[in-house]
Amino acid sequence: xxxxxxxxxxxxxxxxxxxxxxxxxxxxxxxxxxxxxxxxxxxxxxxxxxxxxxxxxxxxxxxxxxxxxxxxxxxxxxxxxxxxxxxxxxxxxxxxxxxxxxxxxxxxxxxxxxxxxxxxxxxxxxxxxxxxxxxxxxxxxxxxxxxxxxxxxxxxxxxxxxxxxxxxxxxxxxxxxxxxxxxxxxxxxxxxxxxxxxxxxxxxxxxxxxxxxxxxxxxxxxxxxxxxxxxxxxxxxxxxxxxxxxxxxxxxxxxxxxxxxxxxxxxxxxxxxxxxxxxxxxxxxxxxxxxxxxxxxxxxxxxxxxxxxxxxxxxxxxxxxxxxxxxxxxxxxxxxxxx
Amino acid sequence: xxxxxxxxxxxxxxxxxxxxxxxxxxxxxxxxxxxxxxxxxxxxxxxxxxxxxxxxxxxxxxxxxxxxxxxxxxxxxxxxxxxxxxxxxxxxxxxxxxxxxxxxxxxxxxxxxxxxxxxxxxxxxxxxxxxxxxxxxxxxxxxxxxxxxxxxxxxxxxxxxxxxxxxxxxxxxxxxxxxxxxxxxxxxxxxxxxxxxxxxxxxxxxxxxxxxxxxxxxxxxxxxxxxxxxxxxxxxxxxxxxxxxxxxxxxxxxxxxxxxxxxxxxxxxxxxxxxxxxxxxxxxxxxxxxxxxxxxxxxxxxxxxxxxxxxxxxxxxxxxxxxxxxxxxxxxxxxxxxxxxxxxx
Numbered sequence: 226x227x228x229x230x231x232x233x234x235x236x237x238x239x240x241x242x243x244x245x246x247x248x249x250x251x252x253x254x255x256x257x258x259x260x261x262x263x264x265x266x267x268x269x270x271x272x273x274x275x276x277x278x279x280x281x282x283x284x285x286x287x288x289x290x291x292x293x294x295x296x297x298x299x300x301x302x303x304x305x306x307x308x309x310x311x312x313x314x315x316x317x318x319x320x321x322x323x324x325x326x327x328x329x330x331x332x333x334x335x336x337x338x339x340x341x342x343x344x345x346x347x348x349x350x351x352x353x354x355x356x357x358x359x360x361x362x363x364x365x366x367x368x369x370x371x372x373x374x375x376x377x378x379x380x381x382x383x384x385x386x387x388x389x390x391x392x393x394x395x396x397x398x399x400x401x402x403x404x405x406x407x408x409x410x411x412x413x414x415x416x417x418x419x420x421x422x423x424x425x426x427x428x429x430x431x432x433x434x435x436x437x438x439x440x441x442x443x444x445x446x447x448x449x450x451x452x453x454x455x456x457x458x459x460x461x462x463x464x465x466x467x468x469x470x471x472x473x474x475x476x477x478x479x480x481x482x483x484x485x486x487x488x489x490x491x492x493x494x495x496x497x498x499x500x501x502x503x504x505x506x507x508x509x510x511x512x513x514x515x516x517x518x519x520x521x522x523x524x525x526x527x528x529x530x531x532x533x534x535x536x537x538x539x540x541x542x543x544x545x546x547x548x549x550x551x552x553x554x555x556x557x558x559x560x561x562x563x564x
Numbered sequence: 565x566x567x568x569x570x571x572x573x574x575x576x577x578x579x580x581x582x583x584x585x586x587x588x589x590x591x592x593x594x595x596x597x598x599x600x601x602x603x604x605x606x607x608x609x610x611x612x613x614x615x616x617x618x619x620x621x622x623x624x625x626x627x628x629x630x631x632x633x634x635x636x637x638x639x640x641x642x643x644x645x646x647x648x649x650x651x652x653x654x655x656x657x658x659x660x661x662x663x664x665x666x667x668x669x670x671x672x673x674x675x676x677x678x679x680x681x682x683x684x685x686x687x688x689x690x691x692x693x694x695x696x697x698x699x700x701x702x703x704x705x706x707x708x709x710x711x712x713x714x715x716x717x718x719x720x721x722x723x724x725x726x727x728x729x730x731x732x733x734x735x736x737x738x739x740x741x742x743x744x745x746x747x748x749x750x751x752x753x754x755x756x757x758x759x760x761x762x763x764x765x766x767x768x769x770x771x772x773x774x775x776x777x778x779x780x781x782x783x784x785x786x787x788x789x790x791x792x793x794x795x796x797x798x799x800x801x802x803x804x805x806x807x808x809x810x811x812x813x814x815x816x817x818x819x820x821x822x823x824x825x826x827x828x829x830x831x832x833x834x835x836x837x838x839x840x841x842x843x844x845x846x847x848x849x850x851x852x853x854x855x856x857x858x859x860x861x862x863x864x865x866x867x868x869x870x871x872x873x874x875x876x877x878x879x880x881x882x883x884x885x886x887x888x889x890x891x892x893x894x895x896x897x898x899x900x901x902x903x904x905x906x907x908x909x
Contacts, residue, residue, distance in 0.1 A: 305798055317689070318675060321655030321876040323723045323731065331723040333731045333880065335873035337799045339652045340849075348689050350654060357798055359872070359880070361725025371726075381721045385660075387670040388641060388700015393660075456674040457642035457696035463680055534698065538658045540672050542698070 235400035241294035270422040276414040280563035285442035288402030289426035304362030312427030318538040327376035332358035380539035397541035402448035416563035433513035437520035451530035462506040471501030472551040480515025484525040578717035580631030598748035610764040619785035620759035625740030626768035632716035649769030660719035665710035671697040735879035746890035775854035789852035793868035811838030815866030
């Protein structure tokens with residue numbers, strides 16, 4: 226199984242926050258023989274991988290299994306489904322899209338036709354509360370036969386490789402990180418390493434609290450995706466980071482002040498080994514590190530991310546070269562962290 | 565004929581206004597078994613004819629769909645674009661597209677990440693000029709394959725909903741094309757002895773230049789345009805829309821022929837075909853408007869298939885409404901009415 230086959234399969238699975246079972250089951254099914262795993266009360270998955278040597282520092286890697294999605298909250302008399310978002314979603318990426326519901330049905334999300342709009346209605350993106358999913362039901366009673374309140378819906382999106390080295394899919398945030406960890410677990414490691422596949426990152430980095438408490442890392446490394454703003458019409462520091470410029474090593478984001486020595490070590494290690502790497506030109510975003518750093522007696526945290534365009538949409542886009550460079554960097558950096 | 569598969573085939577082939585060749589070929593192949601003559605006009609429209617007695621009738625549906633058109637290179641693998649037809653700007657953020665260059669190129673319409681969005685832009689659809697298509701290609705590769713003027717179609721994720729509803733892109737007006745092809749089949753089965761011209765027209769979404777030109781060489785006494793119209797969805801005044809699945813909408817408007825309207829209504833009732841009435845107070849926004857001005861003037865009727873979410877990637881229709889539209893068309897042709905000859909009922 227290549228890394229990108231794993232990414233495709235993992236991203237296709239539905240796994241909104243709190244409902245990560247399909248992702249967890251797939252990861253467990255892919256663990257090599259002799260590798261032990263455990264699941265906790267919240268659904269976090271712990272994997273211990275023996276290396277050739279015992280480490281001085283306990284290094285724990287984290288990636289989250291959950292994705293953003295929708296939750297059905299109400300059914301109207303006419304049989305339309307009202308919903309709220311699970312994780313942050315821009316309503317603009319929902320309009321004119323189809324979603325797959327937990328019951329297996331497909332629904333569409335759209336607005337009143339352009340031609341029937343009045344005033345500046347045709348230029349407005351309504352808030353999520355005003356949108357609804359149409360499953361073609363005649364009325365509430367028919368919709369209720371299929372759809373339960375609290376059930377989820379996920380984006381429909383095909384895995385696409387395009388533009389030379391780009392990959393587009395839903396849920397790359399953070400199935401990509403899960404796939405990277407799975408790849409490391411399948412490989413021969415120099416030191417014993419612990420892996421935590423977390424739940425509920427998108428609703429406030431909640432699974433990582435138990436994940437960090439249980440594993441008590443000396444050093445926690447978070448493998449993630451991070452927003453790239455290198456798109457047409459965005460200039461200077463607002464681009465944050467760029468596809469193709471290498472993995473992103475964070476010094477600070479909206480949730481975490483990263484361990485500065487680890488930040489420098491990662492940057493220097495990349496440079497010494499001729500591996501492209503970058504940092505963000507904006508303090509923005511956040512990930513499981515915010516919870517991990519403060520749990521138990523606290524941990525030193527390091528985040529390494531693939532720059533990704535259009536995060537939290539059906540069309541997350543990352544660059545294969547960044548992924549390859551992230552693997553190269555981890556291969557040389559992880560032994561250094563363990564020593 | 566499997567109408568569902570035909571509609572799938574027709575909506576999976578792109579045909580943005582001005583670039584209808586591919587979909588025209590699919591439609592021609594599907595129509596061919598039911599007509600005696602089949603040709604393309606200089607503008608690219610398709611005309612198929614069942615030869616019989618006069619007076620002849622024209623049935624019209626349009627092949628083209630709305631899309632985008634490349635206007636300039638944006639650098640870093642991006643393309644600037646404008647709309648081609650009445651594109652809804654509210655659906656474009658993060659939309660997957662195909663750029664029809666010398667080769668098809670996959671792209672995504674850029675969407676500004678929330679942390680970069682300005683407060684005052686929140687809740688507003690980005691104007692076309694602020695959006696760009698991300699192809700992921702180097703500028704050198706992109707400029708080899710794609711040129712300004714190339715058309716762009718939107719990718720759909722086709723969906724089958726409850727109650728026989730199907731959603732995809734370009735149902736406007738491929739649903740009408742399917743209805744015409746099915747009507748041709750019904751007429752063939754009924755050994756129709758009247759002359760019928762099926763015209764699949766082009767460029768409807770950008771001004772309807774082709775409808776009258778296509779009918780110009782046809783010596784017809786009446787025409788019926790078949791298009792889609794609004795089915796009710798949340799927030800839509802029931803006065804402005806019909807109900808999906810409740811039958812074709814027979815159009816009534818000052819510019820349409822009143823005897824033909826009345827005739828189609830009574831034919832629907834005689835044949836127990838469900839129908840709805842669509843009242844418009846001036847033009848109809850369909851090819852019916854242009855057809856009335858063909859040559860010395862034509863009496864024109866309009867039948868519309870109820871459709872939800874017009875001009876999006878989730879245009880939704882039912883196969884039942886398409887079938888009933890075809891039945892109504894075939895019954896109207898077979899009735900051979902005086903209305904079709906331009907007289908009173």
